[in-house]
Amino acid sequence: MIDTHEPALDAAPAARFDTLPLDPKLLRAVADSGYLTMTPIQAKAIPIVLEGRDVMGAAQTGTGKTAAFSIPLLQRMLKHENPSVSPARHPVRALVLAPTRELADQVAENVKKYAKHTHLRSTVVFGGIDMKPQTLQLKAGVEVLIATPGRLLDHIEAKNCVLNQVEYVVLDEADRMLDIGFLPDLQRILSYLPKARQTLLFSATFSPEIKRLAQSYLQDPILVETARPNQTASTVEQRFYGVTDDDKRGVIRQILRDRSIRQAIVFGNSKLGVARLARSFERDGLRTAALHGDKSQDERLKSLDAFKRGEVDLLVATDVAARGLDIADLPAVFNFDVPFNAEDYVHRIGRTGRAGASGLAVTLVTRADTRLVADIEKLIKRKIEVEPFEVEGERPRFESRRRREEAPVEEEAPAPRVSRPSFRPVAPSADPFFDKPYESSERVEPAAWEKGKPTSPAPKGLSAYIKPKRQVAALFGGKPKAPAESA
């Protein structure tokens, strides 16, 4: 298990929302939502957003980033009406972009909640569903538009919305939005917006490359971070079990049973794998729903809703569910596959342990995952111990059959065995890297973000993505594979 001790970074008593210079309409909505005090990211970011500054905000998963940008933006929109435009025309004044449809939907729900006592209208547009109702909403006029990139471009090109009056832009899960897969769409969208605007970037993970790239989209920004970047919530118990592929399903079932886990998300790396895994759990009698990009949008929303309502126990999902989704009191997350990007590990396990609740995150590790685990270890700056797992019951079918041929046995209650992917746990390392103290930075001007880095303009485009060569830790006690062998 990972040492989750965190230094107390924000010892000051939590400030209340009603100490902020907010319109009574917004304070009432906040109170309606049941919120009294601010989380650290909210306490730090809201005053700065109110000042009109560009912000890059980094805070742990599940600490209220959505409210941290939407509440102060609504306040600014109430206070600074655009005098050149009649309010009756409802031009889009604030644009929020999110990387998945479900997340856009969730953000929109929150914005609506905070704006409900104001005259400000909002709507959400994303792909996979009929454009017409969205078009009608847009033509009726909205001040706040929440969107995924592809569908927004469709609406822009169809002239269903005009974005030349946008004063505020938010990139939720900003590091993903600036990722190579989204960047072209993002740049096209930004090209339709006025240059003079306030831009906010929020995420739980920001790599140094992305931080640098992000600066080219911000003006004189302030970095707000409330914990060491890329940090996982200290309330989440993280475990890594070394297993074989054949044992993975059984291990999950066993943990669910042994720990009496009510509900969990199981993450897989591929759509096909997730679909198969979901069917397998279904056959085992678990109430299961699948969520991935090959499902219709209708099915996706139904799966998520059923899970949130507690009608299904297991949500088997790709990384479409990794980021941002707020599922109340989710007790556990399983990584059936180790994620390809270490950042996604942080986001996946961030679905549990939200808002200070406790949670369990189990990652199943096979011998082939050595490098990926080393990447995670490096990102979260914590020593990872891969533990052996004691499996109850029979071996997976093909193995037990083979064993029977060799030595026929009178099978009674099968003895527990250890799932052994033929590696040994990591030896404790003396690497001081993992115990580096965290230096809190409340207001850091961009130049200081990258100490010692060249002060030349931030690189635009692909050069920002060239990562340094990854180092393979001798995680399983073995040597890194020779190139000839790995082919």
Added chain:
DNA sequence: AAAAAAC
């Protein structure tokens, strides 16, 4: 080794 986001 993949996923996501438009039709």
